[in-house]
Amino acid sequence: MSNSGFGSYGSISAADGGSGGSDQLCERDAAPAIKTQRPKVRIQDVVPCNVNQLLSSTVFDTVFKVRGIIVSQVSIVGVIRGSEKASNHICYKIDDMTAKPIEARQWFGREKVKQVTPLSVGAYVKVFGILKCPTGTKSLEVLKIHVLEDMNEFTVHILETVNAHMMLDKARRDSTVESVPVFPSEVDDAGDNNESHRIFIRDEVLRLIHECPQQEGKSIHELQAQLCDLSLKAIKEAIEYLTVEGHIYPTVDQEHFKSAD
Numbered sequence: 300m301s302n303s304g305f306g307s308y309g310s311i312s313a314a315d316g317g318s319g320g321s322d323q324l325c326e327r328d329a330a331p332a333i334k335t336q337r338p339k340v341r342i343q344d345v346v347p348c349n350v351n352q353l354l355s356s357t358v359f360d361t362v363f364k365v366r367g368i369i370v371s372q373v374s375i376v377g378v379i380r381g382s383e384k385a386s387n388h389i390c391y392k393i394d395d396m397t398a399k400p401i402e403a404r405q406w407f408g409r410e411k412v413k414q415v416t417p418l419s420v421g422a423y424v425k426v427f428g429i430l431k432c433p434t435g436t437k438s439l440e441v442l443k444i445h446v447l448e449d450m451n452e453f454t455v456h457i458l459e460t461v462n463a464h465m466m467l468d469k470a471r472r473d474s475t476v477e478s479v480p481v482f483p484s485e486v487d488d489a490g491d492n493n494e495s496h497r498i499f500i501r502d503e504v505l506r507l508i509h510e511c512p513q514q515e516g517k518s519i520h521e522l523q524a525q526l527c528d529l530s531l532k533a534i535k536e537a538i539e540y541l542t543v544e545g546h547i548y549p550t551v552d553q554e555h556f557k558s559a560d
Contacts, residue, residue, distance in 0.1 A: 345427060346467070347459040348373045351397035351502060353430060354437055363430045363437075366495040368467045373439070375401070376425045376447070376456040382417040389417050391444070393426060397506050403428055405441035423447045425456065454525060461503055462528050468496055497537070500529060504537040508547055509558040516550040516557035 352365045353373065363370050377395035387409050392400040403426050407415060418424060424446050428439035447453065507525060511517040522534050538556060541547045547556045 345372050345374050346370045347456055347463050348375055349397040349457075349460055349502070349506065350375055350377060350393065350395045350399075350401045352464075353401055353439070354398050356430070356437065358432050358437075361432075363432075365464070366468070366499065367471055368464065370430060372427070372429055372442075374425060374427050374456070375439070376423070376453050378423050379418055379420050382420060384412065384417055387412055389415065391418070391424075391426075391441075393424070393439075395506075396510055397502065401437065401439060403439040403441050403444070405444060418444065418446060423450065423453065425452060457503065457507070457525065458528065461499075461526060464499055465496070465528065468499075497540075500526075500533055501537045501540055504534060505541055505546055505558065508541075508556050511557070514550075516555040518555050520554070 346365075346368075348365065348370065353370075353375070356363045356365045356370065358364075375393060375395060377393040377400075379391050380394045380400045381392040383390045388404050388406045389412070391403045391405070393403050394400040424444055426439060426441055427443040428441045431438055431440050503526060504522060507522055508517045511521075519531075519534065519538065522538075523529075523531055526534060538547070542549070542556070545559055548559055549555065550557055
């Protein structure tokens with residue numbers, strides 16, 4: 300168990316010789332005349348995220364925060380919308396439908412990149428990477444990328460994202476509460492009225508509704524099954540807000556909704 304309040308969602312090494320299948324690991328250019336061994340880069344606490352969270356994160360002195368939560372090593376799941384092969388890296392555009400695609404760069408040596416075939420556009424992949432902002436635009440430096448073998452991995456990632464951010468947010472709020480003497484009732488009110496938590500739930504509900512291909516739209520029952528860590532009350536409050544704001548609308552009844560975007 301990590302100090303951040305949730306278990307590690309993955310532990311990989313960028314120099315462990317690779318993992319089989321369609322996994323591709325990164326390596327930087329070595330100096331032409333000097334052969335050096337790249338130190339191992341291990342992911343101990345990978346924070347599962349969606350693309351919107353990464354692109355909307357705040358950054359100060361290379362420290363990234365998603366709604367007050369510090370993130371660096373992250374994982375996302377999405378579809379490859381484009382790929383471009385450069386002299387020493389491959390740049391993928393990963394889209395999970397929560398925002399515009401994010402660029403994910405996978406680095407290789409100049410000789411090795413010639414031998415690597417980029418993953419296919421349209422493939423659904425899981426990416427482990429480090430959040431960067433070198434030119435004012437947030438992107439990922441890929442540590443590992445692999446094609447999904449089962450689309451259930453997409454659903455699992457969504458649930459992990461919701462759970463991890465809820466636990467991290469709770470840990471952050473608890474640490475803040477511990478430093479300020481307040482009555483228990485005031486602590487409860489602070490948790491219930493946490494706006495960032497409500498915004499996160501709305502984002503996840505809107506995402507699932509937007510992705511639903513069914514003509515009648517997404518049902519509340521289906522949302523509850525996929526967002527099992529959330530209460531029915533929280534889901535209904537998010538639906539009510541999204542409906543009032545015009546992001547979604549009811550279809551066959553008051554239990555099914557489609558995205559208006």
